[in-house]
Each structure stands twice: as C-alpha cells, then as structure tokens.
Amino acid sequence: MRNKIKQLLKKEGGFTLVELLGVIVILGLIVGISIPLIGNVIAKAEGDTTAAQEELVIDAAKMYELQTADIDADGVTTDELITAGFLESDFDGDLTVTKTTVEGKITYVVD
Incomplete structure (x- = not known):
C-alpha cells in the first residue's frame, strides 16, 4: 500500500509543450475571428443611434410646427427645439x- 502511494506521488503529471502551443493557437483563432465581429456590432450600433436621433429630431420639429408656426425655408435647428421645449x-x-x-x-x- 505504501509503495502504491509513493508511486502515485512520484508520478508527475502536466501539460506538454505541444499541448500548450495547441491551446495558444486555438485562443488566437478565437480572438482573430471575434475582433472584426465586435467592430461590426459597434459600427451598426453607431448607425442605429444616428438614425434614431434623426427620427427624434424630426418628430420634435413636427410638434414644433403644429404648436408654433410653419417651418421656414431655413428650417428649424436643434437649439430652437431645445429652447421651445421640444427636445431635452x-x-x-x-x-x-x-x-x-x-x-x-x-x-x-435632417441636415
């Protein structure tokens, strides 16, 4: 019994260099694939935010037109909409x- 325990203690286990390199290569592939995908998600979110802001400003301009006066040829700016209370x-x-x-x-x- 004592001999078996000594044999188990002497047996050293670990990873070989090839196994560690394999893990590093796999992690590199995962990172290489995910970085462009994350960049695309960020770019799409920025585009969606811009579109939502433009829609918000158009809705505020429509309410401004209904409650105050017709929008002139120069248009209405966001500063005017903020002053009139139609935008935060x-x-x-x-x-x-x-x-x-x-x-x-x-x-x-929207310009």
Missing part, C-alpha cells in the same frame, strides 16, 4: 430640420 436640454447634436413639399407630399430632412 442635454440633447447632443447640431442638426437642422427642413421641410419640403413636392406634389402635395411633405417630407422632413
């Missing part, structure tokens, strides 16, 4: 909404 004061962006009418169809464009 912490809105970050310097945009202008212009209104065009073509064949009776009204369109709002």
Whole structure:
C-alpha cells in the first residue's frame, strides 16, 4: 500500500509543450475571428443611434410646427427645439430640420 502511494506521488503529471502551443493557437483563432465581429456590432450600433436621433429630431420639429408656426425655408435647428421645449436640454447634436413639399407630399430632412 505504501509503495502504491509513493508511486502515485512520484508520478508527475502536466501539460506538454505541444499541448500548450495547441491551446495558444486555438485562443488566437478565437480572438482573430471575434475582433472584426465586435467592430461590426459597434459600427451598426453607431448607425442605429444616428438614425434614431434623426427620427427624434424630426418628430420634435413636427410638434414644433403644429404648436408654433410653419417651418421656414431655413428650417428649424436643434437649439430652437431645445429652447421651445421640444427636445431635452442635454440633447447632443447640431442638426437642422427642413421641410419640403413636392406634389402635395411633405417630407422632413435632417441636415
């Protein structure tokens, strides 16, 4: 019994250099694949945020037009919308909404 315990204690187990290199290669492949994918997710999120902000400003301009006056040819800026209370004061962006009418169809464009 004592001999078996000594044999178990003497038996040293561990990873070989080849096994460690294999793990490093696999981790490198995972990182190499995931970094471009994360970059695409970030770029898509930025585009979605811009589109949502533009939609928010257009909605605020429509409410501004309904409650105050018609939007003139110069358009209405986000500063004017903030001053009139249609956008929150912490809105970050310097945009202008212009209104065009073509064949009776009204369109709002953010510049």
